[in-house]
Amino acid sequence: MARDDRRAGAITDAVQARRDRLIALTQEMVRIPTLNPPGDLYGPFCEMLRDRLHDTGWQVQLLRAHGAPGDSETHPRWNLIARLEGARPGETVHFNSHHDVVPVGEGWTRDPFGAALDQGRIWGRGTCDMKGGLATSIIAAEAFRAAHPDFSGAIEVSSVADEESGGFAGAAWLARQGWFDPARVQHVIIPEPLHKDRICLGHRGVWWAEITAHGRIAHGSMPFLGDSAIAHIGAVLHEIDTVLQPALAARRTAMPVIPEGARASTLNINAVHGGEAQQAAGYTGLPTPCVADRCRIVLDRRFLAEESIDDVKAEIRALMDRVAARRGFTYDLREMFEVHPSMTDRAAPVVQAVAAGIEAVFGRAPGYVASPGTYDQKHVDGIGGLRNVIAYGPGVLDLAHQPDEWIGVDDMIDSACVMALALERILGRSCGPEASKGTTP
Numbered sequence: 001m002a003r004d005d006r007r008a009g010a011i012t013d014a015v016q017a018r019r020d021r022l023i024a025l026t027q028e029m030v031r032i033p034t035l036n037p038p039g040d041l042y043g044p045f046c047e048m049l050r051d052r053l054h055d056t057g058w059q060v061q062l063l064r065a066h067g068a069p070g071d072s073e074t075h076p077r078w079n080l081i082a083r084l085e086g087a088r089p090g091e092t093v094h095f096n097s098h099h100d101v102v103p104v105g106e107g108w109t110r111d112p113f114g115a116a117l118d119q120g121r122i123w124g125r126g127t128c129d130m131k132g133g134l135a136t137s138i139i140a141a142e143a144f145r146a147a148h149p150d151f152s153g154a155i156e157v158s159s160v161a162d163e164e165s166g167g168f169a170g171a172a173w174l175a176r177q178g179w180f181d182p183a184r185v186q187h188v189i190i191p192e193p194l195h196k197d198r199i200c201l202g203h204r205g206v207w208w209a210e211i212t213a214h215g216r217i218a219h220g221s222m223p224f225l226g227d228s229a230i231a232h233i234g235a236v237l238h239e240i241d242t243v244l245q246p247a248l249a250a251r252r253t254a255m256p257v258i259p260e261g262a263r264a265s266t267l268n269i270n271a272v273h274g275g276e277a278q279q280a281a282g283y284t285g286l287p288t289p290c291v292a293d294r295c296r297i298v299l300d301r302r303f304l305a306e307e308s309i310d311d312v313k314a315e316i317r318a319l320m321d322r323v324a325a326r327r328g329f330t331y332d333l334r335e336m337f338e339v340h341p342s343m344t345d346r347a348a349p350v351v352q353a354v355a356a357g358i359e360a361v362f363g364r365a366p367g368y369v370a371s372p373g374t375y376d377q378k379h380v381d382g383i384g385g386l387r388n389v390i391a392y393g394p395g396v397l398d399l400a401h402q403p404d405e406w407i408g409v410d411d412m413i414d415s416a417c418v419m420a421l422a423l424e425r426i427l428g429r430s431c432g433p434e435a436s437k438g439t440t441p
């Protein structure tokens with residue numbers, strides 16, 4: 001038996017020995033409904049996790065993103081950072097997960113916060129996206145330390161707020177505080193559910209804009225006396241469908257975006273609101289007859305590394321100007337949110353380390369993908385300035401945000417082995433040139 005095989009065997013054994021802890025940790029996390037919006041129970045979640053991590057020797061800090069978007073006394077935005085210090089100086093590997101989960105929605109056949117273990121799967125909201133990945137990274141670190149108590153450098157695990165709503169009180173806030181400064185953290189792995197044998201190198205860009213078309217109110221029985229903003233937006237939507245959408249679909253990227261349909265530019269209309277406001281569910285009266293004097297849409301434009309955000313914006317403005325001139329109406333465009341595409345080089349050290357782990361566990365090279373939507377990599381890279389970052393974690397991407405979400409226990413075990421082997425490759429060798437820069441930014 002080669003020396004490498006023996007070491008891989010020790011790592012795998014150490015992960016397997018923690019199977020019960022992995023299951024229990026995942027279940028405990030899922031049973032705390034950290035729903036976002038509004039951002040429920042982040043504090044109790046972080047306190048529970050702090051207690052579990054203290055038991056196994058982690059140094060844990062809870063950090064509230066005071067004043068960040070969404071932070072309030074009723075819904076404080078708590079984040080957790082845990083650290084395992086090695087025996088000697090070296091680099092730091094950081095696993096970044098989020099603890100918020102999206103609303104439950106309809107169609108469940110299971111208790112969404114029961115975290116039942118059945119058919120080798122743990123069921124519930126947030127199992128796959130991404131409390132299972134968070135638990136997996138903790139087990140990987142603990143198993144690696146058991147196999148290599150003399151490791152160099154340090155391992156960090158963060159559990160952050162609000163990834164699902166942009167991450168401004170979570171990863172972005174931590175990045176602004178210096179937690180992802182390349183001087184203190186050299187490798188970041190984000191255990192989002194992108195399949196246990198794939199490495200996600202980055203994501204497409206995003207631009208959200210709200211467009212309001214203006215008309216003129218009049219009596220609904222004499223619509224010719226008014227000017228319907230709904231009709232104007234109808235024309236805008238027609239122009240989008242017939243002119244813009246075919247152009248976007250024809251634009252292809254070299255980024256390995258999955259699913260295949262997202263390897264082009266895309267545009268979704270996230271919302272349309274026009275005319276009289278919708279009444280509360282209990283209201284039993286009738287609406288009043290009015291021509292809509294305003295109609296509003298929210299655009300969700302996803303763009304490619306090959307496109308510039310300036311061109312993306314100009315294209316929408318040109319479309320709006322064209323339709324508005326043709327029909328004679330005015331409009332406002334409000335920019336809401338933008339993210340530049342992020343792509344990590346395949347030769348980056350963290351990619352190489354995880355790829356070697358995947359090859360050792362599955363006997364084949366990893367698949368390389370990019371995400372159709374963004375995740376916290378944008379903040380690690382864009383704000384933190386750390387380019388050596390990937391997403392890698394267990395779970396089936398398609399299950400994220402769905403009813404009857406689950407994570408497979410064997411998938412988590414396999415992924416923990418990959419992560420632990422990646423840690424071994426980065427931290428298990430003799431002292432590197434970079435010294436670890438301590439526990440705070």
Ligand SMILES: [Zn+2]
Nearest residue numbers: 129130163192
């Ligand atoms: Zn997620």
